[in-house]
Amino acid sequence: MQTVPTIKSRPVYSPVEIDQAVQQHLFIAEEGAFPTLSDLYQDCEGEKSCWIVGQESADKLPKGCHFIDAQSFEEAFGELFAKLPISSNLYIAGIREAFVWDIHKLAIQAGLxxxxxxxxxxxxxxxxxxxxxCYTLTEGVTYTPFECPGCKRLLLVRDHFSRLHSAYVGVQINAEDPNDIPPKEELS
Ligand SMILES: [Zn+2]
Structure with missing residues (x-):
């Protein structure tokens, strides 16, 4: 049985800077998201490494960057995080918010x-x-309401974010009258 997720509001992202006093810097980007980390990576003068999760591509990546496929990153990062010195920072860039929080969760589990x-x-x-x-998790949702592929209920996509699942919470929008289909709206 799945546990009910802890409900928190939508994450807020503050500007990120490099703290040069930190001993080791680990950069992780979802495939296609490295450009957002690129400046930080170049500015970082300390010991650093970078991992791109996804298919190895012809993209020009700076020295010290490695590719890892989406099937094996959980185990690999779990080990990598556990070996980091106390004075370490982790930087995460993703196309998808769920990716960013999946990595965040792994890092917390490893003791960061x-x-x-x-x-x-x-x-x-x-x-x-x-x-x-029905506890179904669906990836890539960009509009609300959204029909759950698990139970076919029409879900209102809320701004409440579950860190346990790296997911937004959906509740049936038309419980009183399932024939009432509100218009779709694009999510921000
Ligand atoms: Zn459902």
């Missing part, structure tokens, strides 16, 4: 403190949606 994890504003409005009725 929240203030060591620097998250950049995700590039797309795609949300992972958590259905509060």
């Amino acid at each position: 403190a929240p203030e060591q994890i620097k998250k950049l504003q995700p590039l797309s409005n795609e949300r992972r949606l958590f259905c509060t009725h």
Whole structure:
């Protein structure tokens, strides 16, 4: 049985800067999101490494960058995070917000403190949606209301974010009258 997620409001992303006093810097980007980290990576004068999650591409990447595929990053990052020195910062850039928070969760599980994890504003409005009725998780949701593929209920995509699932919470919008179909709106 799944536990009910902790409900928190929408994440806020503050500007990220490099703290040169930190001993080790680890940069992680979802494929296609490295350009948002690029300046920070170049400015960082300390010991640093960078991982791109996705298919190896012909994109020009600076020295010290590695590719890792989406199937194996959980285990690899779990080990990598556990070996980081106490004085370390992690920088995460994603196309999808769910990616950023999946990595955040791995880092917390490995013992990093929240203030060591620097998250950049995700590039797309795609949300992972958590259905509060049947617990189905759906990736890439960009509009509301959205029909849950699990229980077929029409869900209002709320701004409340579950850090447990890296997902936004969806509740049935027309519970009283399932024939009442409100117009679709694009999510911000
Ligand atoms: Zn559902």
